[in-house]
Each structure stands twice: as C-alpha cells, then as structure tokens.
Amino acid sequence: MSDASEPYTVSAEFYDLLQAEPDRRRAERRFAGAARRATLAVVEVGAGSGIVTQVLLAAAAVPVHAVEPSAAMRSLLLSRLASVGADRRARVTVHPDPLQEAGLTETADLVVASNVVAGLDPAARRAVWKAVATTLAPGGLLLFDPPPPALPADREKVGTLGPVRVGPDHYLADVSRTPDRGIIRMEFSYRVERDGRVLRREREAFDLWPAAPDLIAEELTAAGLRLVQAPEPDLMAARRPG
Structure with missing residues (x-):
C-alpha cells in the first residue's frame, strides 16, 4: 500500500477504468448545453483528466481553456487530447497554473468547474471566485457543483x-x-x-471543505458575481453582471 505525496498520483492510475464514463455522462448533462451557447470561449477550472474538456470541445464551437495545475492529472489530460481530432485539439489551450495566474481577463462567456470547489479551502475558494469574475466577460456564466453543505455525523x-x-x-x-x-x-x-x-x-x-449554499452565495456576491438559477439541480450558477 502507498499514500500519495502529491495529489492524484495514486488516483491517476485508476481514474479512467473506474470513473471516466460516469463522469462523462454527468458532464454532458451538466455542461454541454451551456457550451453550445458559448460565443467567446469556455474556461474549465481544474480540468483534471480531460473528461469534461472533451465534452466541452465536442459541444462548443469556440476556444476552450483547460486550467490544470496538477502534473499527474495534466498528463492524463494531454493523453486524452492526443486522441481527439486535430481540429478540436487546435481549439484547446492547456494552462499549468491556477486560474489566478492564467492571464485570461474577460476571455470567456462560460466558466465551468467540475469536482473542484469542494477541494478548495475557504481562502482559495474566495480567490477562485475573484479570478472567475476577472475571467468572465460581462454577462458571462459560471457553472459548478457546490461543496457538501455540512460535515457527516461520522465515518x-x-x-x-x-x-x-x-x-x-x-x-x-x-x-x-x-x-x-x-x-x-x-x-x-x-x-x-x-x-x-x-x-x-x-x-x-x-x-x-464543506460550505452551506448561503455562504457560497455571499462569497460569489463579494467577488462581483450574481447568483442565478442553475440549469441542473446538482449545480450552482452565477453571472458577471453586464
């Protein structure tokens, strides 16, 4: 048995076998419709193994920016991108730094974050909301799955x-x-x-890090984003006013 010294170094080996197809179906349900309506670009925060990236590339007709700081998951992302057609691969840019350092000011009309927000401590989460507000063009949309609202009672x-x-x-x-x-x-x-x-x-x-929906809404507002109705019940959504 081994424990990972860096995040995802263990899970990267098993992810495609055990999780890829359910995650693909979930991503299509959650994000494909919004990606089809994008007119500027789509930014994915925490692209991971590239499953959601593939869904976004298939649905959108605009550039896709895949932000993934983890080297272990980025290797899976790039392997997956190697299997897509050259026309789609030409539309994707992989960013190895956090969104705050990606330099994507007012680049996108859609930002998505799948299985990401729960893994951010409160300070990092607030920093991401501010970076999203900077990344979105006026009127742009953020879609994400929220963190658990509370701690479980026990294991x-x-x-x-x-x-x-x-x-x-x-x-x-x-x-x-x-x-x-x-x-x-x-x-x-x-x-x-x-x-x-x-x-x-x-x-x-x-x-x-658990966070109640009301707290997430407060953080989004403080970052300059406005909570809106999400297209799916397991998502939250916000827009940059404008």
Whole structure:
C-alpha cells in the first residue's frame, strides 16, 4: 500500500477504468448545453483528466481553456487530447497554473468547474471566485457543483467503484468520507484482485471543505458575481453582471 505525496498520483492510475464514463455522462448533462451557447470561449477550472474538456470541445464551437495545475492529472489530460481530432485539439489551450495566474481577463462567456470547489479551502475558494469574475466577460456564466453543505455525523461509506475487469484482474475502489476537525476526509481505497486474491492495495485521501449554499452565495456576491438559477439541480450558477 502507498499514500500519495502529491495529489492524484495514486488516483491517476485508476481514474479512467473506474470513473471516466460516469463522469462523462454527468458532464454532458451538466455542461454541454451551456457550451453550445458559448460565443467567446469556455474556461474549465481544474480540468483534471480531460473528461469534461472533451465534452466541452465536442459541444462548443469556440476556444476552450483547460486550467490544470496538477502534473499527474495534466498528463492524463494531454493523453486524452492526443486522441481527439486535430481540429478540436487546435481549439484547446492547456494552462499549468491556477486560474489566478492564467492571464485570461474577460476571455470567456462560460466558466465551468467540475469536482473542484469542494477541494478548495475557504481562502482559495474566495480567490477562485475573484479570478472567475476577472475571467468572465460581462454577462458571462459560471457553472459548478457546490461543496457538501455540512460535515457527516461520522465515518460513512459513499460507495464502491467497479469492479472493472482487465484480463485476469479486477480493479475496484471503496470510497468513504470522515469528518476531521472541520473538514471532510474523502478516501479512495483501491485494490486489484486476481482469482479472489488481493494483488495490490493503494489508498489516496483528499480534503474537502464543506460550505452551506448561503455562504457560497455571499462569497460569489463579494467577488462581483450574481447568483442565478442553475440549469441542473446538482449545480450552482452565477453571472458577471453586464
């Protein structure tokens, strides 16, 4: 068993097998409609492995900016982009720095953040809202899935990913979350099995910061964004006035 010294170094190996297709379907439901209506550019905050990036490129006719500071996830992102057509690949720019340092002032009429906001501590979250307000053109739209509104009462199992078969082996992961001094520890316990034996175990945990919707709305307003009706019930949305 090993623990990651840098975020995603463990999960990057297992992500495509266990999570890619459900995440793709979710991204299409959440973001494809808004991407089709974009007329300037689309910015993705925390592009990760590139699943959402692919959905945005397929739906939008405008440039897409994929912001991903993690080297481990950026390697998956670039591998995925290598498989898209040259015309789509020509429309995407990969930014290895945080949004605050990407220099995308009034670049986009759509910013999306999928599975990102919960992983930001409050100061980083507020900084991202300000960067989004700078990135959006007047009237531009932000779509994101909000963080958990509160801590769980105790350790709880979220679910199981897989199993997925690769030759004689089965890949799977148990996902749990635990309250820990005001944050949530989201743990992925991966294992590879063959003939009923566990060949390998790996584990990676991520810190999540809960925040009630009213607090998120206050932060967005303070950053110069206006809360609006989201297109899907599991999203929040805001616009830059103008």
